[in-house]
Amino acid sequence: MAFHPSAEHSSMSAGPIPVLDIAAALSGDPDALEETAAALRTASEETGFVFMRGHGIPAEQISDGFAAAEAFHALPDAVKNRWPVNDAMEGYLSQGGATFTTSPDLSAKNRSDRNAAFFIGEIRPDGAIPCPDIPEFPAFRPAVIALYRAFLTLSLALLPLYARALHLPAAAFAPAFRNPMTTLRLTHYPPARYQPDEYGIAPHVDSSFITLLAQNPVPGLQLRLRNGEWADAPSLPGTLLVNTGDMLRRWTNDRFIATPHRASNATAQDRYAIPFFFHPDPDYRMTCLPRCEMPERPEGYPPLTPAEYMAWFNRNNYRHMAGKSA
Numbered sequence: 001m002a003f004h005p006s007a008e009h010s011s012m013s014a015g016p017i018p019v020l021d022i023a024a025a026l027s028g029d030p031d032a033l034e035e036t037a038a039a040l041r042t043a044s045e046e047t048g049f050v051f052m053r054g055h056g057i058p059a060e061q062i063s064d065g066f067a068a069a070e071a072f073h074a075l076p077d078a079v080k081n082r083w084p085v086n087d088a089m090e091g092y093l094s095q096g097g098a099t100f101t102t103s104p105d106l107s108a109k110n111r112s113d114r115n116a117a118f119f120i121g122e123i124r125p126d127g128a129i130p131c132p133d134i135p136e137f138p139a140f141r142p143a144v145i146a147l148y149r150a151f152l153t154l155s156l157a158l159l160p161l162y163a164r165a166l167h168l169p170a171a172a173f174a175p176a177f178r179n180p181m182t183t184l185r186l187t188h189y190p191p192a193r194y195q196p197d198e199y200g201i202a203p204h205v206d207s208s209f210i211t212l213l214a215q216n217p218v219p220g221l222q223l224r225l226r227n228g229e230w231a232d233a234p235s236l237p238g239t240l241l242v243n244t245g246d247m248l249r250r251w252t253n254d255r256f257i258a259t260p261h262r263a264s265n266a267t268a269q270d271r272y273a274i275p276f277f278f279h280p281d282p283d284y285r286m287t288c289l290p291r292c293e294m295p296e297r298p299e300g301y302p303p304l305t306p307a308e309y310m311a312w313f314n315r316n317n318y319r320h321m322a323g324k325s326a
């Protein structure tokens, strides 16, 4: 792993990915908020991925999440299929159920993605997290709920940083995230020998505003740099890997980039991944953010709601959603 510390924390990077310590900004120090937001602006304009340190989520909560993912996927199919993935994208999607194709320039003719995933969907208006209780595995629900809540709390706490990174008032995003669309995904990539055009997860950009990805001890994630080359994401213990999704890219009129990425498991061990996808409220109309106007597209993209975006995204990526309109 290439790791180049320097005097300025804002200019550290791990391989191609900048490393940002967010602790001081999250503590409410206004100078730290500005300094960290400036570094986040550069990372979001140039890389689209950033390792965040000082996020405050205990390592134990994350390792409990990985243990839950591993134990869930080890359950017999008959147990996992008690919660087949539904139209709200909640539940178990067995291998063969998805081919990521919403980025057609990246993945025109892919085979099915070689992963299975369990999706824990939207938090309910009363605050409940829709995670099933698995009698065969009682630790599952508490571990998943703790991690979901930690990721949700952190995502909300990052909004002032993203707002300042865009030169907006710190509270600018608050009205768009009153009841955010969020999904926690527990993915299993078994060891595999891949055919051409076959991946653990095919090249794609995430649908999200941002995605938080639990730091993964097993390699396999690659991102496509702006020069077109695919680079390995290094492992950086104690951090979270945060990337800009397509909604934030579109909302900022391409000022922040959504970087294509893909994952495969070429190791001899099982690989698990835990991304948390954070979107604005389903019915919030995203119109071009102030200061993101550009001469070639002065009004930005046409207004769009996350619900409309997700209907398109799910229809095109997941077999059971094909042909569904909302």
Ligand SMILES: O=C(O)CCC(=O)C(=O)O
Pocket: 185, 187, 201, 206, 213, 216, 220, 221, 261, 262, 263, 272, 273, 275
């Ligand atoms: O497996 C990984 O490391 C990343 C997974 C991913 O990109 C996704 O689920 O959207």
Ligand SMILES: [Fe+2]
Pocket: 204, 205, 206, 261
């Ligand atoms: Fe992704």
